[in-house]
Ligand SMILES: CC(C)[C@H](C(=O)O)[C@@H](O)C(=O)O
């Protein structure tokens with residue numbers, strides 16, 4: 001019997017509904033595999049602002065750090081949109097990423113044969129897409145100093161942020177990306193803007209240097225504007241992509257939408273040691289919160305990533321992924337991925353069907 | 358008889374071929390409209406590096422500044438890829454933009470009914486797309502100081518760039534964008550990352566402030582990651598988009614590719630006064646350079662933008678645009694936009710057909 005502690009952070013909007021489903025799925029899959037989970041539920045985001053006055057209470061971070069893995073639902077909502085930076089739900093998420101030092105964000109985007117019609121891309125372009133974006137998550141312009149506001153010589157307000165990377169930061173995300181690529185098709189595309197930015201020149205230089213440790217992985221480089229085009233033109237050309245925090249934010253969302261089913265996509269944020277953070281890529285969808293309409297599968301698949309990347313429980317991860325595929329094959333669909341002839345179900349019912357599969 | 362001086366900057370790769378076609382089209386359209394052009398041809402990019410040792414010779418900038426408008430082909434090529442920053446072809450383009458103070462880059466992306474099949478998006482998603490990205494072009498992380506390399510306390514190399522905007526810079530691009538939107542469908546979407554970046558918070562604040570001068574234009578805000586998704590999900594939702602230099606670089610290229618015909622897309626870079634810079638959005642395509650295979654229509658349509666936005670010659674601009682449409686309607690296609698049943702032609706022949714139309 002293996003024992004793991006998992007911190008659940010339901011967050012805002014549809015977060016609680018989808019996390020509740022994923023918790024049940026984890027428990028059942030664990031039962032079959034001889035795994036016992038101890039769950040603690042803690043507030044984050046808007047819920048934490050309302051309950052504790054801050055988007056990431058100390059206790060939430062402390063519990064998260066001490067557990068074996070963290071499963072997050074979603075954060076944010078109209079209610080807190082006007083808040084100043086320290087009281088934004090997003091700030092809680094950024095603090096959690098930094099607090100856990102999860103510098104590598106793994107974001108798969110694959111088009112399942114069952115859902116190829118959900119994509120806005122032509123079938124012959126979308127089918128077979130299976131890529132992974134490895135996004136640097138605790139550096140770059142998100143965290144770079146100096147940042148803030150000042151007055152310039154003309155008396156005007158100025159806002160500024162710093163895009164900055166050290167060799168240490170680039171080397172560790174590079175190694176992580178090469179490792180990920182090696183377990184996939186061994187093709188890694190590094191995305192930067194080295195024709196304009198000095199920070200990208202260092203990025204390219206270090207990625208190229210680390211490549212010598214991975215002679216079996218084929219490395220290429222692409223400018224970020226071209227990458228944004230190529231994802232639309234021919235997404236199948238990509239296997240693994242590695243890029244910085246802000247380019248990764250943009251490109252991984254673009255790649256997600258190319259699959260047409262962002263309600264299906266999980267993510268993993270990991271460090272070299274310590275607990276990983278697992279979350280669906282979709283937002284808190286306040287407009288459908290509490291209506292049992294949300295698609296829980298992205299969170300269920302995030303639980304599978306938690307097992308694989310967070311706990312090394314590959315077998316249990318595959319069990320969950322197989323159950324999701326079977327549920328889709330049976331024809332169950334939430335509203336976001338529904339198509340004619342399929343059975344429209346809510347969040348809870350979808351969860352029950354995964355548990356049966 | 359109106360007289361204008363136009364500086365032609367053919368540049369590298371297919372640049373000379375496509376500029377040559379556009380020059381002939383300008384001359385003919387001018388003749389019909391009582392406009393006389395004086396052309397001067399100057400080197401830029403790789404061609405200038407080879408000829409004069411720098412990517413933007415002083416003479417090229419001086420001529421450009423003194424003329425009424427500048428028409429650029431394309432820059433760059435494998436030959437100069439390994440060059441250090443000051444000797445990169447791209448550096449010449451950035452210096453030209455800064456030298457002309459063309460702070461507003463207008464990038465239309467529209468799907469012509471004749472070419473809707475070129476898009477990788479489903480027909481029902483692509484058809485009717487007609488959007489304009491207004492990208493800030495002389496500020497932000499492209500030009501922000503401090504920038505460069507240093508060694509940190511751990512003795513590691515660090516690369517850094519500064520994303521910075523002043524109220525002056527934001528206000529002028531905002532006004533330009535509102536003016537552009539007003540001549541279109543009066544809907545402006547400002548794209549930023551105000552949930553994370555201080556510079557984006559100032560951006561959003563100023564855009565919102567300037568909006569009060571344009572009560573007839575409907576303003577919305579969107580985060581850049583969401584914008585990258587929405588362009589794939591439903592590009593028809595956008596009319597005019599305004600954003601910073603780097604987000605504009607990425608999103609305008611993504612939007613271009615959504616049309617499926619980047620060989621058709623022009624751009625205009627303008628200031629409040631002084632000559633504008635007009636160029637196709639495609640690159641120098643070194644692999645097909647000199648083979649008479651390039652599509653000259655993006656440069657021809659850039660010449661139309663030159664007439665409209667650079668010289669205020671709306672009538673002549675429309676004449677050229679109508680000729681391009683007629684040529685497409687007759688079934689002429691270069692390789693990049695060719696489809697079964699259409700007549701495959703080269704760069705020169707396409708130019709001749711536009712001249713006949
Ligand atoms: C909510 C926001 C701060 C966050 C980010 O930009 O990293 C989100 O877009 C994401 O990608 O997880």
Ligand SMILES: CC(C)[C@H](C(=O)O)[C@@H](O)C(=O)O
Nearest residue numbers: 195196225447448450451606
């Ligand atoms: C060539 C490069 C410097 C340039 C840019 O990034 O601005 C190009 O991508 C563009 O969009 O015109």
